[in-house]
Amino acid sequence: MNDENLIRYDSLKSLKTTQEADSFAELIDSILPNLFKIKDSEFEDILSKTTGKSNSTLIKNLLEENKITQTDHTGIKRVLVQVRDIIKKFKVVKLTVAIDPTEQTISRISEWVYKNYGPGNLLDIETDESILGGAIVSIGGFYKDFSLKKAIGEVFTNNKKDLIGSLTK
């Protein structure tokens, strides 16, 4: 079986942001050296103790998708290594927004990115209240400011004379 075909990008859809991806990669890095030291039955226990529910579920799902049992440490290792490599290949959609995004907001944005750019994209979200709203977007070398601050500034600049005229009347 070809290693490349083991994992689909789709399977990692639950990794929405770069933070989540980094955290998951760190988890894999911590599991791999100790994988052959643990007993066959201990994998799930250790997994639930060392990481959160979402990451634990993701690993289980990945193993299930590839029909690898938790006692097959060799198979587990192969899957985890491949996942780690795939994560490194993910593209990053960088956004600067005016609010601290909630899970719901991140999910909504991630969903839009998935629909429009397909799987294999991670969100890197930065908060800057001064932009007021909207977002500054940076995708694969493309950069554009679509913030509310800029939009208002353009409106004021384009209508400066009229605005000052109306104020000084």
Next chain:
Amino acid sequence: MSINPIVFFDLIASLFIISIALVILAFSYSQLLKKLSASQKTYEELTSSANQKDTDLLENARKKASEIIEESTQKAQEIINDSQIFNTDTKKKLDDALQTLIKHQIAYFEKTSEDFLNEYKKELQVIKNTTLQIATTASKDIEEDTKKEVQDFDSILARETFAEQKVVEEKIEDEYSKAQKQVETYKADMIKKVDDGIFKILEGVSKTALGKTIPLNEHEELIIDALEKAKKTSMN
């Protein structure tokens, strides 16, 4: 050893010639000695004669000198005697003459002095008149010159003052123009600053108001809109 006969005869001939020459020389020498002896004698006679003549001459001269001195002394004595007599008379006459001469001289000098004084006075008067005339003329010239100079000075002063006034006026006008421009620039800058200030305040207020009033779902919509726009823009 044998001698060539030719050489031998030559030697004999030579000795013969030399002998003849010696004989002639000895004869000539004896003749010369005789002449020298005669000359010596003549010289001594002449010297003796000359000495005698010198002695006579000296004696005659001494005698004549004594006579002349004696005669001279005698004449001198006579002259001295005569001169003493002459002195007494002559002195008196000379004094008289001198007195007369002095009187004449005094009179002459007095007259001459008076004439000279008169002439001097006349000349002085002439000089005085001339000087007075010159001084009067000079005074008038000076006055006229001074007047002319003052007039010239006035004229130049007026001209210069006018020119300076014009320069000052031009400078003032220039400075005024510059100041006016600066004021205009400053005014425009200030108006622009005020406008910008108002604009900034207005913009700031608008942004603050908008930023605070946007609800979360609106924010999400704006972010999605931004992504949509980014997609469209990047595709174009």
